[in-house]
Amino acid sequence: MTPKNRDIRLELITLLGVTTTVVIAAFAIYRLMHGNLTALLVDMLIACAILGVVVYARVSGNSQRAGNLMCLLNSCGCLLAVGLIGPIALTWLYLVLLTNFFLADRRLALGAGLTMLVTLCVLPGVFPDMFHAVSTLVTAALTALFSYTFATRSQDDRVELQELASLDALTNVPNRRMMERALTLAVEQQTLGRGRYGLIVLDLDRFKEVNDLYGHAAGDDAIADLASILRFEMRKDDQVYRFGGEEFVVLLQVTSRDELEAATERLRKAVRASLRGPGGRITISLGGALLxxxxxxxxxxxxxxxxxxxxxxxxxxSYVIAEDLF
Incomplete structure (x- = not known):
């Protein structure tokens, strides 16, 4: 599936990568003007590597892997800069510690941060005295701790928001937005010869009567109970979505029209046997179509x-299966 979700990590990789490349390029010009060819070469290598990660992220769309690469690259680049330039390069340390937790897997970012701090402790000439060493390392450790905490909370909130945006509040099944993405993917997959798909659209019979006679609360209960029955009847690769109102959509991987028809009848019978309202049995009607x-x-x-x-x-x-179109 190729949903056009906003990828926060990809945006951060692009913003940080381009900004860092421009800044490092400016430093490289400064090195060139002062004849510091070794530092110039290091700056150019780091800038090219960072820009390469940005290009990879944009082309592949794999922001997770690109973020991990950027984390490792930033950490190694910071240590290399400290080793070659001296303590003045420590100003990059806090930015690297902060951004790594928003670019990469948190465990990787934490490991990279600890490695950086340990390495700085053993590098000669980094700190002029013990006071500066302790002050820098404590500040860096606190920066890493706060960044880790904030990144964890932000990710948890983002996951929760994504779930709220993708699930129907009443039935807790995927909503119409998710259905559209799944159907788009199914069309793409079958076009590429990667499976065959069937679709079932169903809704409650005489649902208006349930609402009119027993109230909207009874109608909501019927919809929620129907969703539970449908979820229970789904096979491993099947999915059910709430299209709207009392209407649901079921997406199935099937091999033939007969398999789609059997699945449709199975759902009809399951609902007929299990779904009850204040007025007694509630049934559904279904329409199916092979892609x-x-x-x-x-x-x-x-x-x-x-x-x-x-x-x-x-x-x-009852149910009807549409004529095949092949």
Whole structure:
């Protein structure tokens, strides 16, 4: 699937990488003007490596791996700068410790930070005296601790927000937004010959009567119970989504029309046997369609939806499978 989610890590890699490259390039010009060719070479190598990570991240889209590379590169570059330039390069230490926790895996960032601090302790000539050594190392350790804590909290909050954005609040199943992404992916996968997919659209029969006679709370309970039944009936690779109102969509990996029809009938029977409301049994109608030559999920969905309405016209508590398009 290729959802166009906002990738915060990718944005940070790009911002930090480009900014750092520009700053290092400015230092490189300064080295050139003063004839410090060794430092110039180091600056250019670091700048090229950082820019290479940015390009890799943008082209591959693998921000996790690129962030880990950037973390290691920043840490090694900072130590190398301290070793070649001297204590003045320690000003980069705090920025590296801070940003690593937002670029890379937190365990890797923590390990890189500890390695940097231990290495600085054994490098000769880094600190003029014990006071400066303790002051710098304590400040750096606190920076790493606060960065780790804040990055952990931010990631947990981001995960929670993503879940809230992807799940339906009433039923706790993926919402329409997630359904659209999944159907788009299914079309892409089948086009590439990586499986075959079937779609089932279903909704509750005479749902308006439940709301009118027993209230919206009873209607919500029926929808939530239906979602629970559908989740229980899903196979390993199947997914159920709430499309809206009392309507749900089921995406299945199937090998034939017969398999899709059997799955559709199984869902109908499961709901008929288990779903109850204040007025007694509640049934569903279903429409199914195998993915054919469609290149847009809307066309595929429309065939299944049309089959659902034919099932309702046939008296409800039934299903219709749309004609195949191959």
């Amino acid at each position: 054919g030559h469609e290149r847009d999920w809307h066309d595929w969905f429309s065939r299944a939806d049309a089959a659902l309405y034919r099932a309702k016209s046939n008296g409800r508590d």
